Amino acid sequence: MEIVAILLLCAGTFFYLTGTVGLLRFPDFYSRMHATGKSDTLGTLLSLLGLAFYAGFSFTGVKILFIAVFIFLTSPTATHALLRAAFDSKVPPWTKDGRSLRDKEVRRK
Amino acid sequence: MERFFLTVSILLGLFVFLCLYRVVFGPGIFNRLVGASVIGTKTLTILVLIGFVYGRIDMFVDISLVYALLNFIVTIAVAKYFQRKGAM
Numbered sequence: 133m134e135i136v137a138i139l140l141l142c143a144g145t146f147f148y149l150t151g152t153v154g155l156l157r158f159p160d161f162y163s164r165m166h167a168t169g170k171s172d173t174l175g176t177l178l179s180l181l182g183l184a185f186y187a188g189f190s191f192t193g194v195k196i197l198f199i200a201v202f203i204f205l206t207s208p209t210a211t212h213a214l215l216r217a218a219f220d221s222k223v224p225p226w227t228k229d230g231r232s233l234r235d236k237e238v239r240r241k
Numbered sequence: 242m243e244r245f246f247l248t249v250s251i252l253l254g255l256f257v258f259l260c261l262y263r264v265v266f267g268p269g270i271f272n273r274l275v276g277a278s279v280i281g282t283k284t285l286t287i288l289v290l291i292g293f294v295y296g297r298i299d300m301f302v303d304i305s306l307v308y309a310l311l312n313f314i315v316t317i318a319v320a321k322y323f324q325r326k327g328a329m
Binding site for chain 2: 134138141144145148149151152155156161164165168172173175176179180183186187191192195196198199202203206207209210211213214216217218220221223
């Protein structure tokens, strides 16, 4: 049973690592949000699942699973809210040739 | 086993410091928000890990549950606030 917990925890830490690297390396806000939104949710899910396995089938284990499900539901919602707010306040997305999207209508009606 | 949890939480603490760079030097307000929300989810796992290391797991699971709720509410509220203010 502990082996499962160790493996899941290592996988969770790996996804946290990728999220952190994505947060630091990507060129602009949207791609950073793209990286961290997904990998953090998965990292939290895996590591909390591993800890729930370690806690065994007790009241605490079920509560840890509840936290994992809660994070699984709310983290994408928070990511969406942040992205919507950034897009509405006209944060310029990164373009390869550096030309702003402003020339074309950013939000096609 | 506790030693393994301790090393994982120290590693996650290192990741939190890496994300802190984005919070401090993020070009705009929204990059700082991303850093803060990422640090929030990381401290959630660190809390549960520390709970196992200290042995008093019931208390720490409740703390991390409340922390998850708060982190979500804060991100939504600040995003809603900056949507209208239009800070770059």
